[in-house]
Amino acid sequence: MSATSIDLASLGWDEAAAAAFDDAARQSPFALVPGRVGRVDRGRVTVHSADGPGVALVRLPAGSERVDQPTTGDWVGLERQDDGDVVRRVLPRRSAIVRRVAGQRSDAQVMAANLDQVLVAISLETTLKLSAVERYLVVAWESGARPLVVLTKADLAYDPESARDEVAATAPGVPVLVTSAETGEGMGVVAAALATGTTALVGPSGAGKSSLVNALAGREVQAVADTRQDGKGRHTTTARELVPLAGGGVLVDTPGLRSIGLHEDGEGVWRTFPDVEELVVRCRFTDCSHECEPGCAVQEAIAHGRLDGRRWASWQKLQREAEWIATRADPVARAAARKRWAATGRAGRARAALKHGRDPFA
Ligand SMILES: Nc1nc2c(ncn2[C@@H]2O[C@H](COP(=O)(O)OP(=O)(O)OP(=O)(O)O)[C@@H](O)[C@H]2O)c(=O)[nH]1
Ligand SMILES: [Zn+2]
Numbered sequence: 001m002s003a004t005s006i007d008l009a010s011l012g013w014d015e016a017a018a019a020a021f022d023d024a025a026r027q028s029p030f031a032l033v034p035g036r037v038g039r040v041d042r043g044r045v046t047v048h049s050a051d052g053p054g055v056a057l058v059r060l061p062a063g064s065e066r067v068d069q070p071t072t073g074d075w076v077g078l079e080r081q082d083d084g085d086v087v088r089r090v091l092p093r094r095s096a097i098v099r100r101v102a103g104q105r106s107d108a109q110v111m112a113a114n115l116d117q118v119l120v121a122i123s124l125e126t127t128l129k130l131s132a133v134e135r136y137l138v139v140a141w142e143s144g145a146r147p148l149v150v151l152t153k154a155d156l157a158y159d160p161e162s163a164r165d166e167v168a169a170t171a172p173g174v175p176v177l178v179t180s181a182e183t184g185e186g187m188g189v190v191a192a193a194l195a196t197g198t199t200a201l202v203g204p205s206g207a208g209k210s211s212l213v214n215a216l217a218g219r220e221v222q223a224v225a226d227t228r229q230d231g232k233g234r235h236t237t238t239a240r241e242l243v244p245l246a247g248g249g250v251l252v253d254t255p256g257l258r259s260i261g262l263h264e265d266g267e268g269v270w271r272t273f274p275d276v277e278e279l280v281v282r283c284r285f286t287d288c289s290h291e292c293e294p295g296c297a298v299q300e301a302i303a304h305g306r307l308d309g310r311r312w313a314s315w316q317k318l319q320r321e322a323e324w325i326a327t328r329a330d331p332v333a334r335a336a337a338r339k340r341w342a343a344t345g346r347a348g349r350a351r352a353a354l355k356h357g358r359d360p361f362a
Contacts, residue, residue, distance in 0.1 A: 011036045011048050011242065012114070012198045012250040017075045020091040024077045030088045032077035037070045037087075038242040045070050045087060047078055048242060056085035066108070071096075072241045073113040073198060073252050095144030097200060099260060111256045115145040116197030119251075121207040122149060122167070124157035124178070130170045131314045134272055136202050137171055138318055139260055142268035145200070147174050150190055152208035154180040170311065172274050181211035191216055195248035202257055213253055218246035269315070269322050276315045279307065 013034070021034045035049035035056075047056045056078060058070060070076055070090050077089035093113040118140035122133055133149065140147035149171055154160040160178050168176045175193065179186035194216065201209050214220050221243050243251040270277040276298070280288075284295025292299070301307035 008034065008036075008050055010244040010250070013075075014197075016094060017091070017114075021075060021077065024089040024091055028077060028088055030077070030079040030086075032079055032088060035076050035078045035085075035087075036242060037072055037074040037076060039240065040071060045076075046241075047076060047085065047087065049078060054085055056087050058087045060088070060090065067098075067110055069110075071110045071113050072254050072257075073115060073200070075114060097139065097143040097202075097257065097260060099256075109256075111260060112143075112200050112252050112254065114198055115143055115200045115252065117194070117199040118143055118145050118147050119194070119199050119201050119203075119212075120147060120149045121201065121203030121209045121212060122151055123153050123204070123207045124151050124160055124163055125153045128163055128166060130166070130310065131317075132204060133167055133170055134311075134314050135318065136260075137174065137272040138268035138322070139202060140268070141271035143200070147171070148193060148199070149174055149176045150212065151176065151178045152181065152212060154178045154185050155182045156180075171272075179212070181208060181215045184215075187215055191245065191247035194245055194251065198250045198252060200252040200257055202260055205258070209253065209258065213243060213251060216245045216247070216251065217243050269318050272318075273311070273315045276307065276312065 013036075017034070021032075025032045033049055035047035037045050038048055038053060039046040044055055044057055046053050060068060068090055070087055074093065075091040076087045077091070079086045079088050093110075095115050096113045097111045097115065097118070099109045099111055118136075120133065120136040120140060122128070122136075137147050137149075149167055151157075151160065151164060151167060157163060164176055164178050168174075177186055177189055177193065179190055181187070190212070201213065203209055221240060241252065241254050243253060245251055279297045279301050280290070282297035283290065283293065285293055288296050288298075290296050290298040298307065298312065302309055302312060
């Protein structure tokens, strides 16, 4: 036993995780203890358990596929052995950020799991790129977690409040917070928003993500180096990928997430653009190309200033990408992409729910 005994709750352990673990433990021939995955290396992972962090080998049941392999944020069943720990089970995920590469379905790469929120960090230092915000929101919605936009470096911004309004208009139903790691402005509100559950961190390079992590963790998490040992047994390592926050909650921050792009089925697109999706189903013709057809709700909205041309162009681009990747990844998705249009009614319902102050995606 290591001296660093830690509380699983500080890693995000909750009733759902406990129930999933009990199920897995009952079915497994091995004696398992619960842990949560931080860093992932080839064939070895750092698992945080009640005894602190330790390196473990991965030995999953036969037939496990690539998507079943442990990723940052996964809860696992760990077997203690004299010469080291072994991950025997990866518990079912309740949400995940998945990078789907064009090609085989099995190429899907799970970047982070069991997230409650995805924090999109955007700098106010330079000109706002609303299309980048939208791109990250698509990734966030597709994970199954709730997005949250944090505008950073407010101390360097000319007019942070109007920037906030602009982003809020671009992100229907998404909280938008203004912060400065430099002055501390807004950090309390972010800490409160992250105080329960697990939040993944995404955003462009230089957005101030590391500064945010350190401020929220109350220490220099990202600057502390690993202390590697011989790989046998447990060792002390920094919780760089899985950061318990000073005010509660857990932050997931990995290099892979930092460079995440767009993927798959368009679910995230309609959640990011409920306003556009609502218009698109109102066109007179179901196969409207939204260019010059009579009765095109999109062109009418643009003409009347109810839809921004930039936002429309952004939807078209992301929508095309999503469908392209979907059809590449999976032939079945070709049918699904078409069927999705039938489902866009959901966007209208979500918007109606928002207007009435309800959680649109409950
Ligand atoms: N003035 C000011 N500078 C900040 C603030 N937050 C971050 N910075 C600076 O912005 C630069 C980038 O910040 P990082 O925290 O490294 O950004 P990052 O998103 O982690 O960047 P990557 O590691 O490239 O993904 C650094 O020079 C920080 O000191 C802030 O609130 N105010
Ligand atoms: Zn149209």
